[in-house]
Every structure is written in C-alpha cells, then in structure tokens.
Amino acid sequence: MSNQSNIQGNQNIVLQGVTDSTITVEVNGAPRELERQLEPLLALLEELKTQQLQLEGRLYNIDSITANSFDFLVEQLRNGQELPAELAENLITEDNIWVNSLAQEFIRQGVSVGNKPQRIFEHYGWLIEVFLLKMNSPAGRGPTLRRLSFMAEAYQSSLRYLCFIQLAQLLPQIKEGLQPSIAAFLKSEEGAHVEYDYLNLLLLATEQLQGRENFMPEIEELVEDLADPETELYQTAIFLARQRDALLQGKIKEDAQLGALLDQYLTGLVYWLRRIAFLAKYRLVSIKDINLNYRLGTAKHFIHRYGELHGVYAEIQSEGEDYSSYSVQDTFTYNQSVLLLKDRSVEACLKNLQNEANYLSISPLLIDQSVLAEKAKQTPEIFYYTGQARKGSKYFYALYKNELALNGERKNSNKQLTVQQTNITQPKLDELFDQLQQLFKPAKGASQ
Structure with a gap:
C-alpha cells in the first residue's frame, strides 16, 4: 500500500x-x-x-x-495517549448528556432540532448518523468493546465523509494531476480502508484545494486547527485515531479499565462532533433518476426523483415511498448520483439548479446501490469507495453501516460491492465501471 x-x-x-x-x-x-x-x-x-x-x-x-503535513505527523509521537487536559477534567459519563450536548451545538448554530435522539443525529447524514444510532442502542450502551467500536467508526466515518467532500472537488481536475498521495488513494488496495489514515488525507486534499473556492469552507477552518499540534482539536483527533488503532490491533481488553476509556473516548468524540456540526447546513441526497416532461406548447420540466440521506426510513418503508419527486423547469443535475446540497432545504436547492455552486456530486466516491440494482420498493443503499485492483480491473465499495470486525470475528451483516467490466447479476454496474475507468485512469502521480 x-x-x-x-x-x-x-x-x-x-x-x-x-x-x-x-x-x-x-x-x-x-x-x-x-x-x-x-x-x-x-x-x-x-x-x-x-x-x-x-x-x-x-x-x-x-x-x-x-512540508505542511510534516509537523502534523511527527507530533503524533508525543500525542494520542490521553485527552487534552480540559476535556479529561470534564468527562461525559452519562448517556443522555452526550446527546443533549450535540443538540445544544445545533441550536447554537441556528439549526432546529427535535427532542428525540434520532432527530438530532440525522443532521449529520447517514454516514455518521448510523453509528450514533448504534451507540444509543441497547447493544451500544454497555461497557463493551462493541460500544467502543461504534464510537470509533463514528469518528472514522466522519473523517471519510469530509475527505470525500474535498476529493469530489478535485476529481473534475484529475487530468491536471493530483498530489501523489491523493492519486494513490484512488488506487488503494482492497481492504485498506479499514486502517486508512483519512486524517492525513483530509489535510492533503484541503491543501490541494487552496486558492480555489471551497464548496464547504467550514472544512478549511477545521483543518487549520487540525494542522496545529498545539490545539485541543489536534490532540483530540489524534487521541481518537490512536485508540481506534489500538482497538483494531487487539490492544484494548474488555476489563475493569475499559469503562474509563469509554468515558474518555465519548468525551473526545462529542467534542469532535460538535466541531463538525456545520454539516447540518448541508443536505445529502441520492438522485435516483431524472425524467423529462415535455410536450408541444409546454416548457421543459425535469422530474427529479431523490431520496434524502438523513433520518430513518423505517416509518415509510412499508408504504414503499422510498423516493420523493420534484419538478425543475429547464434545468437538471447529475443522474443516479449522490449529491451534497448547499442548503438545508432540498426543494430550495433543486429550485436553483442553474447555479452549479449550490451542489456537489460525491459520486462515484459514494454510490446508491439500490439505484444501480433497480430493486422494487428499495430505500437508498449507500456504499463508499474503498479502492481498486491492480490496473483498475475491479473497483471496491463497502456498505456505509459496516461495523468493525474485532478479534478476527466475521460480521455477516457487513456488505462489500465489487464493480468490474462485466457484472452479470447487476448489469447497470457496467456503466459505473465505465465511469470509474474514465474518471480515475488519468490520475497522475500514483504508483502503478
């Protein structure tokens, strides 16, 4: 790798x-x-x-x-074992407090929140929300390694999401050449995503975006703090990353010491989640399809069918109403793609599609497998890009809610997706393969 x-x-x-x-x-x-x-x-x-x-x-x-990331990396040698002192002195030890703390941060930023945990978590979007829900479930409340794994994946998934937002802005300029490590990320080996250093990748991607108008300027401000080893944010991020590494390596045991670590990790995670609460100002959606409604004497109307990637779909699943529809006159956006909208209102953003600065395609880094499979009455099923086989003969994706497999255990609920030139059971994946070939092949700087 x-x-x-x-x-x-x-x-x-x-x-x-x-x-x-x-x-x-x-x-x-x-x-x-x-x-x-x-x-x-x-x-x-x-x-x-x-x-x-x-x-x-x-x-x-x-x-x-x-040169910019050198200090960030070497300082990790004397960070990561403990939380910053101020956080360590104010540990969160009760389950309800951490949920209320997140709600308070959203309120402070002018975001309306409900009084149920899921109505608070949904502002982060599915990629993060799913692990917060697991943390708040019966399986996630006990003093166990599984609880720690849910927290660790909430952190890792949030980093991955921020990276993908930055990388999605770089992909259209891929023929101009990418920073070598960013190009190399696109060619990661299968399975590398489990231990991938998304924190370093976030710094590098943000560095390459300097001088351009960033779709999510809040990330630039976040990374400015992350790059400074003296900040509480840096020290917290390294602590969260190092403890996740230790968990993966089997160095953390389910013993009498675990309870204290769980309190520390939860406190650090809540601090981190409050720092990225700006995600609530954006909306992640899956565009299932776009149909043209156009007749003699009428204007062109493009019917966008979409699914919001926020909140739980269980309430409407039984009715099969898995996607909404919205008509946009004369304008359309990317089809069968996952989009990030620069507005908390999906309709308001779709109404202004003529302004391309209002939305960003995160595909093919994120894909909705249900769109490509065309399964009846299926809610969005989001997979994220994890790497490719040598010379791009296959591309690999993982389900957004996959859990960490600890101590060699097998997680039957975890799903992977392989995209190759010929996909017999899911022929629409052939189109995704062609897109990946066209988009990723020109990447410069990556080792072959």
Missing part, C-alpha cells in the same frame, strides 16, 4: 521520537537523529533508496508527507 499497511520486518525507516528540534528514526534497528525538518528525512530516504517510513504502526509513502 502506498499510504499505510501492517508492518512486517524492519526494512523501513521507523520514526521513533521527536523533540522541538530533532526527530529520531530507526534504520534497520539502529537509531539515528535528524534535524526536525522534512529535507533531512527526504535525503535519508534517497540515500537508502526507499520511499516509505513507519509511524505509529502505519507505513507511509513519502509522497503522503508534505
């Missing part, structure tokens, strides 16, 4: 320690001290004829480290 992988052997450079002026690296078991700058590290890599280094159990391609 070009971004990270499980480490085997000691043939790579291992970042071991950091001070204000130096970094300590281990080269085949022997420590070496370098000036704390990117250039000496690059020179060492060139001397050893290697492109990779290990940090906190992950293998990074040197292309994934820029």
Whole structure:
C-alpha cells in the first residue's frame, strides 16, 4: 500500500521520537537523529533508496508527507495517549448528556432540532448518523468493546465523509494531476480502508484545494486547527485515531479499565462532533433518476426523483415511498448520483439548479446501490469507495453501516460491492465501471 499497511520486518525507516528540534528514526534497528525538518528525512530516504517510513504502526509513502503535513505527523509521537487536559477534567459519563450536548451545538448554530435522539443525529447524514444510532442502542450502551467500536467508526466515518467532500472537488481536475498521495488513494488496495489514515488525507486534499473556492469552507477552518499540534482539536483527533488503532490491533481488553476509556473516548468524540456540526447546513441526497416532461406548447420540466440521506426510513418503508419527486423547469443535475446540497432545504436547492455552486456530486466516491440494482420498493443503499485492483480491473465499495470486525470475528451483516467490466447479476454496474475507468485512469502521480 502506498499510504499505510501492517508492518512486517524492519526494512523501513521507523520514526521513533521527536523533540522541538530533532526527530529520531530507526534504520534497520539502529537509531539515528535528524534535524526536525522534512529535507533531512527526504535525503535519508534517497540515500537508502526507499520511499516509505513507519509511524505509529502505519507505513507511509513519502509522497503522503508534505512540508505542511510534516509537523502534523511527527507530533503524533508525543500525542494520542490521553485527552487534552480540559476535556479529561470534564468527562461525559452519562448517556443522555452526550446527546443533549450535540443538540445544544445545533441550536447554537441556528439549526432546529427535535427532542428525540434520532432527530438530532440525522443532521449529520447517514454516514455518521448510523453509528450514533448504534451507540444509543441497547447493544451500544454497555461497557463493551462493541460500544467502543461504534464510537470509533463514528469518528472514522466522519473523517471519510469530509475527505470525500474535498476529493469530489478535485476529481473534475484529475487530468491536471493530483498530489501523489491523493492519486494513490484512488488506487488503494482492497481492504485498506479499514486502517486508512483519512486524517492525513483530509489535510492533503484541503491543501490541494487552496486558492480555489471551497464548496464547504467550514472544512478549511477545521483543518487549520487540525494542522496545529498545539490545539485541543489536534490532540483530540489524534487521541481518537490512536485508540481506534489500538482497538483494531487487539490492544484494548474488555476489563475493569475499559469503562474509563469509554468515558474518555465519548468525551473526545462529542467534542469532535460538535466541531463538525456545520454539516447540518448541508443536505445529502441520492438522485435516483431524472425524467423529462415535455410536450408541444409546454416548457421543459425535469422530474427529479431523490431520496434524502438523513433520518430513518423505517416509518415509510412499508408504504414503499422510498423516493420523493420534484419538478425543475429547464434545468437538471447529475443522474443516479449522490449529491451534497448547499442548503438545508432540498426543494430550495433543486429550485436553483442553474447555479452549479449550490451542489456537489460525491459520486462515484459514494454510490446508491439500490439505484444501480433497480430493486422494487428499495430505500437508498449507500456504499463508499474503498479502492481498486491492480490496473483498475475491479473497483471496491463497502456498505456505509459496516461495523468493525474485532478479534478476527466475521460480521455477516457487513456488505462489500465489487464493480468490474462485466457484472452479470447487476448489469447497470457496467456503466459505473465505465465511469470509474474514465474518471480515475488519468490520475497522475500514483504508483502503478
């Protein structure tokens, strides 16, 4: 993998320690001290004829480290084991408090919220909402590793979502060339998404968007704080990431110490979720299809059938009303795509489709599998992009609500989707394959 992988052997450079002026690296078991700058590290890599280094159990391609992200990465060596002091002194220990805390943040930002947890969680959209619901379920309330896994995935999924928003703005310019690590992300190996460092990818994608009008400017402000190791946000984000890594590696046990860690993780997660509450100002929808209504003497009306990716569909599922319809005169948008709308009102945004700055296509990073499968009475079924086989012969997706498989267990409820040139049982995936081939093939900078 070009971004990270499980480490085997000691043939790579291992970042071991950091001070204000130096970094300590281990080269085949022997420590070496370098000036704390990117250039000496690059020179060492060139001397050893290697492109990779290990940090906190992950293998990074040197292309994934820029001058701006260097400090962000090396500072992780002295962060991540504990919450920032102020948060640690104000732990959330009761289930109802964390839900109310999220509600209060939305109210502070002028967003209307209901009094039920699901009406609060829905403002984040399905990708995050689903794990908040799991946290608030009977299975997610006990002092168990499963509860921790739900919280860890709420964090990971939120990072992935923010990354996809940034990457979606870069894909139309893919022929102009992408930062190498971003291009390499598109060519990630199957299964790499479980441990992928989306935090670093978020910084790199936001860096490449500098100088352009960002669809979601709030992310720029967030990343500015994330990139500063002195901020509470940075320290919290690293803590959440490191504890998730420890969970995946089986280092956290279901013992008497777990309760304290659960309180710490919940406190950090709520702080993070409050910082990304700006997501409530946007709406994620799946455009199922667009039909033209046009007759002699009439204007052109494009009927957009869409499903909102916020809230629980169980209330209407029995009636089969899984998609809504809205007529737009003379204008249409991307068909069979997942769109992010710059408005809390879907109708208000669809009414102004002529202004392309009001919406962003997140597809094909996010897809609605139910649209491609055309199953009757099916609600949207969202899958996210995870990588591809060598030379783009296959592309891989995972269901948005897949859970972490801990200690080698098999999660039968988890779903994966493989898109290849010929998809016998789902022929509409052939069209998605063609789109991916056309869109991703020109990516420059990624290793083949």
